[in-house]
Amino acid sequence: MTHQETLTVVASIQPEQMDALRNVLQTIQQNVEHNDLIPFARFPQVHFARFVIMESVIDPVGGRAIPAQLAFSSCIDTPLKTYLRSLVETAGSGLDQVFSHCQGYPSPQQRTPRSRLAYLRRHQKKTQTFYVNTVGRTVQQVQQEADLRDKIEHFLDHDLPRMSPFDAASVRRAIQNFVKQEPALAWALTPVARPGWLWQLQEKLHFAIGLLLILLLGLLFLPFVPLFIILLRWHEETAPHPRQNPNFRLSQFHRLHLAQDEDFLSQNQFTVVGFVKPGWFRLATLRVILELANFVTRHVFNNGDLGTVPLLNLHGVDTIHFANWVVIDGGRRVLFMSNYDGNLEDYMNDFINKVAWGLNIIFGHGIDYPKTQWLVKGGARDEQVYKAVLRKYQIRTQVWYAAYPQLSAINIRNNAEIRAGLFQPLTAAEEQAWLLRF
Amino acid sequence: MDSLDLQDIQGIIARGYGNLNAAAYLLLHIQDATLTKPWLAKLADQVQTSQDRPGNRCLNLAITYQGLAALGLPESSLSTFPTEFQEGMTEPNRSRVLGDHGSNNPQFWQWGGTHPAQPTVHLLLLLYARDDRQLAELVAELVEPFPASGIKLIGKLDTQPLKDEQGGFREHFGFRDAISQPLIEGLHPSRAPEHTIKAGEFILGYPNEYNLLTESPRVKPELDPHNLLPLGEFGSHDLGRNGSYLVFRQLSQDVVGFWRFLDRATQHADGSSNPDARLHLAAKMVGRWPSGTSLVQSPDGDDPSVGDKNNFAYHHEDAQGLRCPFGAHVRRSNPRDSLGPAPGTEQSIAVNKTHRLLRRGRTYGAPISDSFDPDEILTAQSPGERGIHFICINANISRQFEFVQHTWINNPKFSGLYDETDPLIGDRSPGKLGNTNRFTEPACPFRNRTHELPQFVVVRGGAYFFLPGINALRYLATLA
Known part of the structure; x- marks a missing residue:
């Protein structure tokens, strides 16, 4: 059995090359399956893929300027090695046309499959949490x-x-x-x-050792729980709450440039990139939660359903194909990419109604997220404010490929x-x- | 909970005026707002409230975004209306979501569309009277001062109620309509908790099903010096309080086409009609029998004697759609307890309650057959335009009307389906998906599928309106 992996590459864009890059991406999107540059349908292992331009921004905490970056992300059947090799070999000139607008790409004389591969590897970002609807389905x-x-x-x-x-x-x-x-x-x-016995064994071991490790670290953490709770509640209560801000109303966000890429198929994409709330406490908590979430999506929510916990009478959502959370910019931002069924209103309602706790526990550490209590309460349950914040941080997905968009x-x-x-x-x-x- | 300020809430929210048989809708364009405002101020006194019992005639009024701008509502206030209301029903991306392409394309609409020659709709007058004569009088009285009030009458949309022998309302395909209506908490006597919905789902200023206040349009305090409006969020004045949004779509029905298709789809092998199978397939597509009895209540044939035709749910009786198909019109437009989380439970119903619509539409055009007999319809020579002026009221257009239209009616994947949309009103080719013109009836030993459903309903016009509270209406009439 083949399981699924994800590749995310993030590279800074040369400032004067933004428009040229946009044009290349538009060319790809116009015929995303069979274009001459990166004909995604020719890669039999790709479930979903996308190119996203993250515009340059100023970090509201500390005022540092973050340059514009290009993210290239794919959800694929293993092995990643094969995918990367066929990318640099069969779509080499396409990759060149895209990434030559980014910083540090090999000069024309030096472009070989090997140097392209090295470039992609160098700019690869670790995905902290990867959700696969059904692990093993190719x-x-x-x-x-x-x-x-x-x-x-x-x-x-x-x-x-x-x-x-x-x-x-x-x-x-x-x-x-x-x-x-x-x-x-x-x-x-x-x-x-x-699934092969080796893979099964590996997964079982991963689960057992992981669980043991979580329990052990949990025990070690136990004496600090009161302190953690005090810090958490203090952070939750003192963070600025968008409910108090007239600019965080849905009416304030006209997102026609986002809507123009949506609702052509019954599947949709969305990309969100947002800042982590200031301070080490939030980032550390978020990193631990993303690791735990990755463990849970790998071993528990790996069979068509995200968030169902019968013991707690929690009912999840069954409309997400793949999703990734990637921490970028040295821990200042999180890039979130989702491939889902239905339209965005439907998606947001679904999460608010069914797994608001799951949104809160992760996105609650983002700037402007509606106020949470105890990590899981509140938050996305503030329906319209949550929708407004999501729309605010959603960005355009310039290229989006779906291998089976009719399903x-x-x-x-x-x-x-x-x-x-x-x-x-x-x-x-x-x-x-x-x-x-x- | 605050009790509802019925005196300030327009009457069309509380009632459909079912006892007033005659109704018409006037579409108005404001040519000179300085003349229109005094007229509007006077008219505000005539607007029927939810408090007063309707007399022989009733009037309600709603305004488009362009209408508010024409009256001079400043940008600081216009920008606090929800995005979908600001952009309007015909914004191109929205058209894709609503299924308004092909023959539904707004450029072909008779009103409210995108054809540049069409005057912009600013105001909608909803007029009701006991009979046609009184309605004609009311219309004449209202129209008379239009020229002097800077108003151009764009059009008058007539209605014609279709009543069956039992006094129930039918739609043109011949089925009882308007059975399932939400009951508003604090307004309607609450008999059935599963149909009782928080007032905030239909009226701004009251808690909704999330126990939150839906975002309400605001006015800067200095722009309301006489404090006509109550205090709202952020120290501003609340323009939305006791108001709502009214969605209007004129839906033209191809009644002959509907029955002709069904007749052909169910013919015997020798090509002769099979009236039983024809009616059966029609009922499967609608989800109710002509009398209105649900297929869940009576799966094998019509049973007009069923008393409460709204007293059913899907999951426990019909989880597999063997009685009422998943794709049936009424199961799509109000899935009750069908969908997640936890179908068949309170949790499922609670989510369903966040997507309810208060329907206030009326039929128009002459029926082809007074008895709604398909045989008569199939042989009749009765061209002409007929359909329904679909009107619904909701506090949150995107979560209510648009959600129902996109995620339920026009969703090829609704309830686990693959490639079909609502058999009555659905979009037959949404986006790049290819055709969605099938209809599946789950059955034993295996499903029946009907292919190549044509489009039976075409959109002829439409717009999103703000349905202001009476005070807000008075405020709008005083704008400088």
């Missing part, structure tokens, strides 16, 4: 299973022979026969590859269940339930 699997479902639907509509009795068992048998006779679906005769995360899961149940022995009730997936 692009190929998603696309094949979508094709399987389409072909069976077509068969049911047009080619299902008349039969008697007309019941679930006989319809399912007819579908099985159809799949068996269809050479293009030969792959569907066997179930999806199970929702729920569709993908359903397709996987169709394939999983196709040749499995099922009881009569299970057979009927399986047919209701069409």
Whole structure:
């Protein structure tokens, strides 16, 4: 089984090259699948990819100027090595056209696959938290299973022979026969590859050791909990609260330049970049939380659902394909990138209604985030202020590629269940339930 | 909780004036605001409030963003209105979200559209009377001072109520309409908690379903020297208090096309009509039988005797959509307890309550068949324009109307579906997704799918309006 990785490269843009870079990115976006520069559809391991320009800004804490930067991010099937190699080899001149507008890119004479690779490696940023809707599901699997479902639907509509009795068992048998006779679906005769034992062992070890480490460090931290709580509550109560600021109203944010990139497909993207609240306490807390969150997304929320905790009666969201949190600018900012189903209003409502606690625990450390209490309470529950802040820090995604834009995360899961149940022995009730997936 | 200031809330929020059979909507353009304001001041006294019982005639008034600007509301105040109201229904990105492209493109609209020759809609008068004669009198009285008040009448939208034998309202396809309405807490007697919604979802100035006050437009205190408006956020005066937003869409229905499609889709093998199957498919698409009885309440055939046609939910009776398909119009437009978190629980209903619309629209145009009989409709020669003036009231257009339209009605992925939108009013080709013109009925042993649904409903006009409280209206009439 192949699991998923993420690549994020961040490079400073040469100030006089901003417009030229924008033009190159626009050319790519115009035909993001098959353009001449970086034809994303030619990379079979890419689920999602994007280029984002982060404009130059002044850090409100300390007044330092942060130059404009380009972020290039991909969510891919492992191994990253293969992806990087094919990028620098097959899209080398495309990479050149993009990154030659950034600082420190090899000069024309020195551009080789090797030097490009070295450049990307040098500017690669660690993703602190990576959310994968379903760990282990490859692009190929998603696309094949979508094709399987389409072909069976077509068969049911047009080619299902008349039969008697007309019941679930006989319809399912007819579908099985159809799949068996269809050479293009030969792959569907066997179930999806199970994770290899080595990988499973590695994950189990990672989980066990990680959990142990968390418990140990937690124990060591225990004596400091009262101090932590005092500091936390003090920080929470003294931070400026956007509710008190007339500029933090939705009416203040006209985001037509963002809206023009949204709602063409049933999937959408969004990119947010924001400053961390001042002081070591916030940054340290955020870093620990992002590490913990990464542990939890890897081992708990790794199967189609983000934030469901039955014990706590928490219900998560099932519309996120991939998301990354990347700490940049020496810990001053966090870059957040999400690939999701629905539109932004829908996305925001979903998170406010279902996992406000999860937003709060991470984004609560960002400047202007609505006031939280005890890390998880309040915050995003201040519906309109939260929406206004999100819109304020959202930035344009100049290039966005989605490998299977016609599918929702729920569709993908359903397709996987169709394939999983196709040749499995099922009881009569299970057979009927399986047919209701069409 | 503050009790509602009914005297300041326009009557159309509290009531649909169902006993006033005649109604018309006037669309006005302000040509000379200095003349319009004194007229508006006088008119404010005639505006029906939620406090007073409606008499023989009622008048309510709503204003577009351009209307507020035309009256001279300063930028400092205009900029405090929600973005979607400022940008308007026809902003191009919004059109994509609402499904207003193709034949719905605002450039073809009869009013409110983007065709440059069209006068901008500034004001909307909603007029109601006991009968046509009294309505005509009311209209004549109102129209008479228009020239002297700097007002140009852009258009008059007539209505025609469609009542069935039981006195229930139907829409032109022949189905009972206006069954599910939210009850406003503190205003309507609360019988059913699942349908009772916080006043703030429909009226600015009161807590909404999040127990918060929805952002309200403001006026700088120095611009309201006579303190006509109550105190609002940040020391400003509250222009929105007791007001709301009114969404208007004129939806034209292709009634013959609807039944012709159903007839063809359900024909016997020999090409003859199958009236039972035809009605069955129509009901599956609507989610109700013609009498209004829900498919959840009566899955196999119409049962007009069901008393409370709003007394049902989906999850426990019909989690798989075998009775009422997920894609059915009424299940999309109000999924009740169908959706996450935790379908079938209070948590699901609580989220659903943040997306409710108070519907106040009326039908227009003559029915093709008074008995709504599909056979008569299929053989009738009755061209002409008919449909519904869809009007809904909500305090937060983006979270209520636009959300319902985008995330429920026009979402190909609604409730786990793949590539279909609302069978009655949905967008058949949203964005770059390809066609979304299917309809799936879950069934045993497996689903039925209907293909190539044409568009049955076309948008002919529309706009977002501010529905001010009476005091705010008086304030607007005093603007310098």
